[in-house]
Amino acid sequence: MRDALISAAFELFLERGYESTTIDDVVAKAGVGRRSFFRYFPSKEDVVFPDHERCLADMTEFLNSGDDEEDPVARVCDAARLVLRMYDENPAFSVQRYRLTRSVPVLRAYEVSVVWRYERTLADYLRRRFAGWSDGALRADVIAAAVVAAHNNALRSWLRSGGQDDAAAGVEHALEFVRSSWGTHGECPAGGTREADDVVVVITKRRTPMWRVVREIESTLEGN
């Protein structure tokens, strides 16, 4: 019944527009009662984003189930990939919804608030992992924001492509950008096993931008 409500809602939203469709229209089309709608969805917005609550719960569970040996940044990158997987389960639906969301401010606002909840979930995890570090909470907030921004940059490119590009590869590339700034390098996926105590020597000019130094170190490490 939940799926029937989602299908009915989307058919109507695309046909008549989101604002002109009422919940009564949706339940009539799905052939169910109004109370059934509210059993599944607290509001009309929620039927447009039916899977975020589950995904947020999955993310929280995933983060709680990790051990403390793992690089915290790699862990939040893995958690972010759960969101991609949700979009990628049904590309046609995701692309349709993306186009709808662009044109309806109330849905855009809903999406922004969901993104914020993902960001807080990641930040709360990182704050626990960075507890006791100097600037632990600051580091946690900044990295969580960076991971979410990188993920969403790649996700939106994929949605704009109509779901044609390789979503996973785009997100991987974007997350690597964040991980290369803050992750534990030894655990990057490119890696395999590495000698723990290899020494890297970096010679750089004082006014070289830090990102360029980081990129230099990265490419040195990957070249070996």
Added chain:
Amino acid sequence: MRDALISAAFELFLERGYESTTIDDVVAKAGVGRRSFFRYFPSKEDVVFPDHERCLADMTEFLNSGDDEEDPVARVCDAARLVLRMYDENPAFSVQRYRLTRSVPVLRAYEVSVVWRYERTLADYLRRRFAGWSDGALRADVIAAAVVAAHNNALRSWLRSGGQDDAAAGVEHALEFVRSSWGTHGECPAGGTREADDVVVVITKRRTPMWRVVREIESTLEGN
């Protein structure tokens, strides 16, 4: 009249609660008509955040007025400081609003959407500055998110302290964390003039996390 409406609204919100106060209550207390309210504020939420529109406009103007020689990351950090300045103009009001916002979900949602607009303003500027770079848009989105997260981490600490701490110092420290990852080091505020071609030698173990390498380089530079 605008200020009178804001004062009346806050008095009522704190006395009766935000949800229980109507726009009619506010205009009655301020001694003006209902149309006057809507001349200044599109909705009840807007009276709680009366200065964000102006601040967003100031930020856009500030970013557009920069020249292309300046480090783009330093520029967005300067732009973020405009938000702090707005909060710091009236600490008592800012702290009061912070407490109100914590307890009213609709205001929290409004705040999240405003934060998102600041982030997009910074990201749009960085996308222009990074046009033609590889991963320019990704870099822009990630850095904008990091700057906003760092700024807000410090801003919230200050608001939680009841406006007692040094707001500017906290934000400076937080922004430096972002700038040290991605900015052009030669333009950091700690600096003064530096010899352009000084060479820095960094020796590190291969598995040292990148953030630690960055911090090491930073402290080497600052010690000189």
